[in-house]
Amino acid sequence: MVSNDKQAIERPLSSAEVAELELHARSIRRYILEAAARGRQHIGSALSIVDILTILYFRHLRLDPSNLESGAGDRFLLSKGHGASALYATLLERGILAKEIFSTFGLPDSRLCGHPTAGTPGVEISTGSLGHGLAIAAGMALGARLDRSPMRVVVCLGDGELNEGSNWEAALFSAHQKLAPLVAIVDRNGLQQEGPTEEVASLEPLAHKWESFGWSVCCVCGHDFPALHAALSASFSSKRPAAVIAKTTKGRGVSFMENRMEWHMAQLSGSELDRALLELNQN
Amino acid sequence: MDMRNAVADEIAEAGRRDARLVSIGADTRLIFKHFIELFPERFVDVGIAEATAFGVAAGLARSGRCVIVSAIAAFLLRRGLEQLRIDIAEPMLRVVILGVGGGISYGPLGTTHLFCEDLALARLVPNLSVLAPFDAIDAKRAFQWAIKTPGPTYIRLISSERLVPRLPSSSSDPNPLVAEKLHEGADALVLVAGRCVLEAVTAAGELAETGVMIGVRPVTSLRPFPTETIVDDIRRSKCVLTVEEHVHLGGLGATVAELMIQFSIVRPLVRLDLGEAVTRHGSPEALMRSCGVDAGAIVSAVRGLVASSRARSTP
Structure with missing residues (x-):
């Protein structure tokens, strides 16, 4: 499923491969919803990144789930820590996080926190305070270059997270150092806690901002596997740090949650879970 | 250097x-x-x-x-x-x-x-x-x-060019976490950090000329704190003075006060520090003087401490 062969990674996805990724994404969404029925979670911003995490963990990241401790594989950092639920569910689907651990998520006393905490299998760094991931990713990419390691570093940022100035410090630094392969995926769902990003502190023209900082930029639909695949393939072969601005829908996959502020953080009732799962299975 | x-x-x-x-x-x-x-x-x-x-x-x-x-x-x-x-x-x-x-x-x-x-x-x-x-x-x-x-x-x-004179008995390879004493004396114990260490050594010399002998223990490591050594020093002392180039909260004086409570050691304690904040500008020497953490301030504080502990021990 995961190939280390560069050409295999970069050729377009076949329709069978897209179908397989869709199946993984559906399972991951189901796990997220089930966890949100157990306890109050960030839901909308987890559902928006499911397809991004799916294509990373099932196509692009070179990882050995049975030997993560070796430190040999690629690195993924979820800088927008409030997407924890999506990360845990993806790690479960990928066989990195045990089902016994995930099935407690949302319950009191679970080992899994509302934001990723280092020490959890598959979780590289603790995130939750926004604006930390990109600088750490840059340090990792720099370290890989010094060690002449082929390691690739991917960091997922929220669009609201880009309000934090530390991102732009790290963006400036990464471009100056020409750190590559370093890929920052922006989950451009357009909503932050208190409203649309363009009403809180407008980010547009966002692609131009990254370009003007010296990054190569791809803008894609963050729910379109072939498009994400092409963008990531191009980003990994870039000689500069690369930003993928992935236009997503907060709450993606459950119509009554999509673009609805009230599902930023919530708990699902039994009937809401049934409705959501029914819809997932019909799609 | x-x-x-x-x-x-x-x-x-x-x-x-x-x-x-x-x-x-x-x-x-x-x-x-x-x-x-x-x-x-x-x-x-x-x-x-x-x-x-x-x-x-x-x-x-x-x-x-x-x-x-x-x-x-x-x-x-x-x-x-x-x-x-x-x-x-x-x-x-x-x-x-x-x-x-x-x-x-x-x-x-x-x-x-x-x-x-x-x-x-x-x-x-x-x-x-x-x-x-x-x-x-x-x-x-x-x-x-x-x-x-x-x-x-x-x-x-810190910006400090002058080396602090060591005692002739000092080790050539001291433990960096437990700094060695820079002056010996039983009348008062001075626990001191950073730039104020040189001031304390100067004060010790001045006081010795008038017959007041103080022990000067620099504290370089705030964490890990050399608890055993400092507690032992305090137990052997008559009174304690802490001096630091730091605000009142959370530095050496605060640590020493916490230790004295934790280990139930009752001694007169005076803390010289920079108070809540330094809101003036000036050379380090001028600021040390105006904030009361220089050699002169140490001499006065020690005299006061020694006089009051002598008064207490004389019925």
């Missing part, structure tokens, strides 16, 4: 011994000058971006690398506190932080550059060792200790 030059040599030496060691500046290269000459590819300047200096350090150190970060102390620790805590200290990464110009070093430049609460802030960061050396030789030893110790260390470097 100045602390920054002394440590600059040590950084280059550390780079020689450890081929993976990387150093990071934030538009601050002077302390890395020898290192950069030898290993230009292992130095990186993040620009005036202190939080990013710590973030990048964390990313580098996660693969087991030792990383040295240095910038102006006030900007580095205040701006980067969250990155230091979450990204470096919690996972106990090997990062040595050299805060240049701690305390009142940059006094003439204005209050933005003063950093008189750095030790308190650093002590609140879990897993972070906190060292405040008192002269260039002590700074060198502090760095040597930090570079071979697991987990992160903050070292406060």
Whole structure:
């Protein structure tokens, strides 16, 4: 499923491969919803990144789930820590996080926190305070270059997270150092806690901002596997740090949650879970 | 010899011994000058971006690398506190932080550059060792200790050119965490940190001329704190004076007061420090004098303490 062969990674996805990724994404969404029925979670911003995490963990990241401790594989950092639920569910689907651990998520006393905490299998760094991931990713990419390691570093940022100035410090630094392969995926769902990003502190023209900082930029639909695949393939072969601005829908996959502020953080009732799962299975 | 030059040599030496060691500046290269000459590819300047200096350090150190970060102390620790805590200290990464110009070093430049609460802030960061050396030789030893110790260390470097005279009996290879006494005497115990150490030694000389003999124990390591030694010193003393180039909260005096309560040791205790904050500018010498942490203030405080303990012991 995961190939280390560069050409295999970069050729377009076949329709069978897209179908397989869709199946993984559906399972991951189901796990997220089930966890949100157990306890109050960030839901909308987890559902928006499911397809991004799916294509990373099932196509692009070179990882050995049975030997993560070796430190040999690629690195993924979820800088927008409030997407924890999506990360845990993806790690479960990928066989990195045990089902016994995930099935407690949302319950009191679970080992899994509302934001990723280092020490959890598959979780590289603790995130939750926004604006930390990109600088750490840059340090990792720099370290890989010094060690002449082929390691690739991917960091997922929220669009609201880009309000934090530390991102732009790290963006400036990464471009100056020409750190590559370093890929920052922006989950451009357009909503932050208190409203649309363009009403809180407008980010547009966002692609131009990254370009003007010296990054190569791809803008894609963050729910379109072939498009994400092409963008990531191009980003990994870039000689500069690369930003993928992935236009997503907060709450993606459950119509009554999509673009609805009230599902930023919530708990699902039994009937809401049934409705959501029914819809997932019909799609 | 100045602390920054002394440590600059040590950084280059550390780079020689450890081929993976990387150093990071934030538009601050002077302390890395020898290192950069030898290993230009292992130095990186993040620009005036202190939080990013710590973030990048964390990313580098996660693969087991030792990383040295240095910038102006006030900007580095205040701006980067969250990155230091979450990204470096919690996972106990090997990062040595050299805060240049701690305390009142940059006094003439204005209050933005003063950093008189750095030790308190650093002590609140879990897993972070906190060292405040008192002269260039002590700074060198502090760095040597930090570079071979697991987990992160903050070292406060100050602008101080003068070496503090050691006692003839002092060890040639002292434990950097338990600084040796610089003056012996039973009338009062002076526990002192950083720039004030030289003042305490000067005061001890003046007091000795009038027959008052004080013990002077510098405290370089605020964490790990040399608890056993200090508790033992206090138990043997008649009265205690703490002196520091630091605000009242969270520094040496506060630590000593907490220890005396914890170990149920009752002694008269006077604390000389910079109060709540230093809101004036001026040379370090002028500020030490006006804030009451110089040799003259130590002499007066000791006289007062000794007189009141003598009055108490005479029925």
